[in-house]
Amino acid sequence: MTKDDLSERGFDWLLTAGFAAVAALYVRAIWFTPIEAMQGPAQKILYVHATSAFVALYLAFGLMAVASVLYLWLRDPKLDRVAESSAEVGLAFTSVVLTTGPLWGKPIWGAFWAWDARLTATLFLWFLIAGYLLMRGAIEDRHTRARYSAVLGIMTTLLVPFIHLTVYMFRTMHPMPIVLKPSAMSMSTEMQLTFVPGFFAFILLFAGLLRFRYRMATLRDEVLDMEQAR
Amino acid sequence: MKAEKQILRFAQDDKHPGILSAAWTIARKDLAIEFRTRTAFLSAMVFALLGVTIFYFAWDPTAVSAIDLAPGVLWVIFTFSAILGLQRSFGVEQADHAMDALLAAPIERESIYLGKAIANLLFVIGVEAVTLPSVALFYNLPLGDSIGALAGVALLAAVGIVAVGTLFSSMAVNTRLAELLLPMLSLPFFMPIVMSSAQISARLLSGRPVSEAWPWLRVLLAFDMVFVVACTFVFPYTVEE
Numbered sequence: 001m002t003k004d005d006l007s008e009r010g011f012d013w014l015l016t017a018g019f020a021a022v023a024a025l026y027v028r029a030i031w032f033t034p035i036e037a038m039q040g041p042a043q044k045i046l047y048v049h050a051t052s053a054f055v056a057l058y059l060a061f062g063l064m065a066v067a068s069v070l071y072l073w074l075r076d077p078k079l080d081r082v083a084e085s086s087a088e089v090g091l092a093f094t095s096v097v098l099t100t101g102p103l104w105g106k107p108i109w110g111a112f113w114a115w116d117a118r119l120t121a122t123l124f125l126w127f128l129i130a131g132y133l134l135m136r137g138a139i140e141d142r143h144t145r146a147r148y149s150a151v152l153g154i155m156t157t158l159l160v161p162f163i164h165l166t167v168y169m170f171r172t173m174h175p176m177p178i179v180l181k182p183s184a185m186s187m188s189t190e191m192q193l194t195f196v197p198g199f200f201a202f203i204l205l206f207a208g209l210l211r212f213r214y215r216m217a218t219l220r221d222e223v224l225d226m227e228q229a230r
Numbered sequence: 231m232k233a234e235k236q237i238l239r240f241a242q243d244d245k246h247p248g249i250l251s252a253a254w255t256i257a258r259k260d261l262a263i264e265f266r267t268r269t270a271f272l273s274a275m276v277f278a279l280l281g282v283t284i285f286y287f288a289w290d291p292t293a294v295s296a297i298d299l300a301p302g303v304l305w306v307i308f309t310f311s312a313i314l315g316l317q318r319s320f321g322v323e324q325a326d327h328a329m330d331a332l333l334a335a336p337i338e339r340e341s342i343y344l345g346k347a348i349a350n351l352l353f354v355i356g357v358e359a360v361t362l363p364s365v366a367l368f369y370n371l372p373l374g375d376s377i378g379a380l381a382g383v384a385l386l387a388a389v390g391i392v393a394v395g396t397l398f399s400s401m402a403v404n405t406r407l408a409e410l411l412l413p414m415l416s417l418p419f420f421m422p423i424v425m426s427s428a429q430i431s432a433r434l435l436s437g438r439p440v441s442e443a444w445p446w447l448r449v450l451l452a453f454d455m456v457f458v459v460a461c462t463f464v465f466p467y468t469v470e471e
Binding site: 127150154165 | 394397401404405406407411414415417418419421422425426429445446449452453456457460461464467468470
């Protein structure tokens with residue numbers, strides 16, 4: 001079977017590569033990376049948590065913001081589909097961040113949730129994107145949906161700095177548990193050899209999921225076009 | 231009837247009214263509707279009073295003193311009752327396709343937004359004017375010197391709430407979820423407002439120096455400036471044909 005045959009049958013090379021890379025990251029993180037002396041095995045969640053956070057917070061939502069602004073300017077339906085797809089994939093990655101974070105927090109902080117500034121800001125971002133997708137689902141007309149989504153995408157982008165600022169200001173009023181944070185942790189070379197390629201694995205998975213979701217949106221719009229043309 | 235006549239006159243005259251005078255006409259129209267029916271204001275007021283009383287029983291008064299509780303109650307009630315008013319803002323234009331007439335009028339789209347926002351602002355200020363004294367009364371607050379500063383914070387918060395809420399109200403009415411969507415969209419946006427206003431009023435009420443509240447006040451001011459400008463600019467995109 002040639003490559004083209006497989007593609008026609010709906011085989012997605014990019015998505016498969018993404019899942020394979022993440023699977024390899026798991027194998028490497030679980031069996032071939034040393035256990036951290038202070039935190040024990042719980043630290044290994046970092047390889048999934050920090051990488052998902054990077055993909056969700058910077059790639060997915062950055063892409064959504066840029067696509068929203070560009071949509072209002074260029075009015076290209078492709079841009080709306082990019083915004084839609086990256087929001088949905090971003091929500092999935094943010095959910096991973098919000099699940100793995102508390103799992104690590106329980107043994108290390110002693111509580112699943114600590115109202116730490118980063119946690120709170122991520123949670124609010126999750127709410128914002130969930131609201132964005134709920135709104136998308138509640139509008140029939142494609143053009144209205146695209147315009148409203150772009151407006152909401154821009155508003156969300158403007159809000160994020162305010163949320164960041166206020167949750168950080170709020171936190172300074174409360175003493176925080178003295179905790180090793182991933183950012184403050186220095187890593188052994190072996191850990192770095194898992195951590196850094198981990199980012200590439202998750203970026204690959206993000207690209208695969210994004211392209212998959214984007215194609216689905218394109219097909220959906222094509223079907224709608226055909227239905228309307230009848 | 232004056233506001234309606236004014237709108238008709240805009241339609242008949244060839245010269246376009248300025249953005250602000252058209253906005254004021256629309257605000258007057260909305261306020262006239264509200265003044266004649268009073269449905270939204272009365273329900274928001276009763277809702278606010280109910281909220282204030284119910285909140286009191288949600289805490290153990292022997293464990294948490296009323297003065298610690300009051301700022302939180304005040305701001306949660308403000309935002310929730312403001313949403314009640316904002317729901318109706320574009321909802322009233324749905325009947326008889328009144329929105330189409332507004333869009334056909336020879337006025338800038340920004341005027342429609344600003345007019346709606348002015349009417350909503352007066353509505354929210356009205357609700358705040360009832361809630362603040364009732365919280366002070368029921369929670370035994372020593373308002374005294376801080377009443378002026380507190381009213382100022384309430385005004386700044388109202389501007390931010392209304393700026394965002396008016397925009398989202400215009401979007402929410404055109405979705406299948408309608409009134410369910412507005413709180414879902416706007417509450418995350420109200421978070422910085424509620425947080426900074428509650429922090430400021432907690433400091434004012436406990437008699438701390440104003441300088442301590444200054445960083446939070448700056449957040450509130452910045453929020454108002456950014457979102458009044460941004461919402462005015464993006465509103466025309468939400469009412470395109």
